[in-house]
Each structure stands twice: as C-alpha cells, then as structure tokens.
Amino acid sequence: MWTAVNIDGSKVLSTKSRSWRRDDRLPASEQTLADIYGKVPGKGVQIDRGHLVRRLDPVWGDQDVADRAGDDTFHYTNAAPQEHVYNSEIWGNLEDFVLARADKKAQRVSVMAGPILRPDDDFFGKTLPGGPWQVPWSFWKVAVFKREDKTVSVTGFVVEQTANIALIFESTRYNPYTVEQARVYQRPVHQPGALRRRGNRQYGKQPSADHLACHRRRAGCGAFLYHRDRGCCRITRNADGRPDRQDREHHPAWRHDLPSDHRGGTSAV
Incomplete structure (x- = not known):
C-alpha cells in the first residue's frame, strides 16, 4: 500500500x-x-x-x-x-x-x-x-x-x-502466563542442579508430586525420567519413543510409578 x-x-x-x-x-x-x-x-x-x-x-x-x-x-x-x-x-x-x-x-x-x-x-x-x-x-x-x-x-x-x-x-501488571508459557520456565524439582541444589533446600518426598517428570535438556542431549525411588535418571529412547530394553530392565516400573499424564513422556504443569 x-x-x-x-x-x-x-x-x-x-x-x-x-x-x-x-x-x-x-x-x-x-x-x-x-x-x-x-x-x-x-x-x-x-x-x-x-x-x-x-x-x-x-x-x-x-x-x-x-x-x-x-x-x-x-x-x-x-x-x-x-x-x-x-x-x-x-x-x-x-x-x-x-x-x-x-x-x-x-x-x-x-x-x-x-x-x-x-x-x-x-x-x-x-x-x-x-x-x-x-x-x-x-x-x-x-x-x-x-x-x-x-x-x-x-x-x-x-x-x-x-x-x-x-x-x-506493553502488558499490564496483571498478565498471568498460559500453561504453555509457564512451561518455558518449568524445571523438575528433583532434577540435579535445578532447584534442589541451587536453593540448598530439602524437599523430602515432595518431588513425587512434581508434574514435570521428564525434562529434555536445553541442548537436546538427553531426556530425564523421574523414578520414585531413584530420583531423576537419564534414559535413552528407541525410534518408537520408548526406553530401550536396558532402561526398562533397570526401571521395570517406569510406567507405573508416574502420574497418568506422564505415561508417554509428556509433561504438564
């Protein structure tokens, strides 16, 4: 024009x-x-x-x-x-x-x-x-x-x-994030070096309720699976997106120990 x-x-x-x-x-x-x-x-x-x-x-x-x-x-x-x-x-x-x-x-x-x-x-x-x-x-x-x-x-x-x-x-002072926007800043509570170590706090058993069980590192170098007894464990995946055989044997309850919205590798706030 x-x-x-x-x-x-x-x-x-x-x-x-x-x-x-x-x-x-x-x-x-x-x-x-x-x-x-x-x-x-x-x-x-x-x-x-x-x-x-x-x-x-x-x-x-x-x-x-x-x-x-x-x-x-x-x-x-x-x-x-x-x-x-x-x-x-x-x-x-x-x-x-x-x-x-x-x-x-x-x-x-x-x-x-x-x-x-x-x-x-x-x-x-x-x-x-x-x-x-x-x-x-x-x-x-x-x-x-x-x-x-x-x-x-x-x-x-x-x-x-x-x-x-x-x-x-410019946004007004009250401008809450959507769920998708909040995920950008979300980190697993029990992930080493994320919240627990930086804040020097002990969360006890609270991480078991953390909805961000799986976290892909910023550089894309791996995924993390929260296991109730073992904390945050690095895993690898096959082409179909499932953990490989060795990981399944090491974590036999990998699907059953997670909240239902995490059975498949997704995360939710």
Missing part, C-alpha cells in the same frame, strides 16, 4: 482543514476508520490519523482545485495509525522538510509514501469495533525533485515509530 502526490513549489497555496471521512470507493470493511484512533486508556498514548499524503502537499494551483485536493487528503484511505508525537514531530518534520524545499526553491516534486507492512506487526484493538488491526512500526517516503537545471534528485527515507508505539503493546 502506498500513496503518491505531485507538488509544484512555485504555486503553493494554503487551505482549511476538514473532518476525516470514509472513502466511498471502497467498502468500510477495507478501511481503517475512526475506532482505532484516539487516546489509549491506561497507556498515556494517543494514536493519530497520520496523513500519508500530507494535507498541504497537493494544495497548489487554482484555489478551488487546491481546496478540493486538500479535502481529498482527509479520506481514511490516506490515514495510517501513528503515535501522536511521532505523527506531529518525527514524521511531521520530514513532511515539512520536503514541502519547504519545494516551496523555497520553487521546485517540482513527486512524493511517494506508505507504511512498511510486516507479517509480524503487532495487533491492536481486539475489543474495539472493527478490530484488531496490525499497526505498522515504520514508514517510508521517497521524494523526487526536479531542479531548475532540469536534473533530478531522488531521496529516500525510512522513519520508525517503534519506540513511540511500543507502549500500547
């Missing part, structure tokens, strides 16, 4: 702002409308309607044409979610740079701009009407200047709003 506009720096005018509105050429379901914009509760962040074609860029030539061109920049198809400071200062200062250069030097400029859309852009507004939406973390702009001597100068920019917009995705 990108936009384009031509500027004649020798004919730049001014015009009034107007309210944002739908683009009737597209269905509402294909436009990011008003619901996403405004202050984000509890975050101290405001999401602005960021112009992709700047409001004043097409405002030149005859006044009636300039007014209509300025009005057209207030369609939602020309807006992208931008954090307020980023929109008004960081991205806004770049817009000022391009227009000021065209105005002061009476140059003609073609400007193209748009968001950098990535598949891993974060979603925002899950509970809002029409949401959620993926919010771009950065935007690009290319300006093609035609100089008085008829030569051409091309300048490109990429401006990130990462630090500005990140606040809306």
Whole structure:
C-alpha cells in the first residue's frame, strides 16, 4: 500500500482543514476508520490519523482545485495509525522538510509514501469495533525533485515509530502466563542442579508430586525420567519413543510409578 502526490513549489497555496471521512470507493470493511484512533486508556498514548499524503502537499494551483485536493487528503484511505508525537514531530518534520524545499526553491516534486507492512506487526484493538488491526512500526517516503537545471534528485527515507508505539503493546501488571508459557520456565524439582541444589533446600518426598517428570535438556542431549525411588535418571529412547530394553530392565516400573499424564513422556504443569 502506498500513496503518491505531485507538488509544484512555485504555486503553493494554503487551505482549511476538514473532518476525516470514509472513502466511498471502497467498502468500510477495507478501511481503517475512526475506532482505532484516539487516546489509549491506561497507556498515556494517543494514536493519530497520520496523513500519508500530507494535507498541504497537493494544495497548489487554482484555489478551488487546491481546496478540493486538500479535502481529498482527509479520506481514511490516506490515514495510517501513528503515535501522536511521532505523527506531529518525527514524521511531521520530514513532511515539512520536503514541502519547504519545494516551496523555497520553487521546485517540482513527486512524493511517494506508505507504511512498511510486516507479517509480524503487532495487533491492536481486539475489543474495539472493527478490530484488531496490525499497526505498522515504520514508514517510508521517497521524494523526487526536479531542479531548475532540469536534473533530478531522488531521496529516500525510512522513519520508525517503534519506540513511540511500543507502549500500547506493553502488558499490564496483571498478565498471568498460559500453561504453555509457564512451561518455558518449568524445571523438575528433583532434577540435579535445578532447584534442589541451587536453593540448598530439602524437599523430602515432595518431588513425587512434581508434574514435570521428564525434562529434555536445553541442548537436546538427553531426556530425564523421574523414578520414585531413584530420583531423576537419564534414559535413552528407541525410534518408537520408548526406553530401550536396558532402561526398562533397570526401571521395570517406569510406567507405573508416574502420574497418568506422564505415561508417554509428556509433561504438564
């Protein structure tokens, strides 16, 4: 998705702002409308309607044409979610740079701009009407200047709003893990060097209730089976995933001494 506009720096005018509105050429379901914009509760962040074609860029030539061109920049198809400071200062200062250069030097400029859309852009507004939406973390702009001597100068920019917009995705203080997320940090209580040794604590018979009976080392070099009487024992497995014959003979009760949810090598919180 990108936009384009031509500027004649020798004919730049001014015009009034107007309210944002739908683009009737597209269905509402294909436009990011008003619901996403405004202050984000509890975050101290405001999401602005960021112009992709700047409001004043097409405002030149005859006044009636300039007014209509300025009005057209207030369609939602020309807006992208931008954090307020980023929109008004960081991205806004770049817009000022391009227009000021065209105005002061009476140059003609073609400007193209748009968001950098990535598949891993974060979603925002899950509970809002029409949401959620993926919010771009950065935007690009290319300006093609035609100089008085008829030569051409091309300048490109990429401006990130990462630090500005990140606040809306930060978790609140109460944000409990899911079971799957908690497993990332889970360790067997009776595993040597894990909890018992590091904390210098004696857990007695409590490890028998530990749901993480089997643990695969971080480097993937082996699996561990908790045995009620022998503690945590390293085992090897055949192609079918079962302990080999020697291990079965050494631990004849390997299936019967474990909780039912561990009979097969799985683990649960």
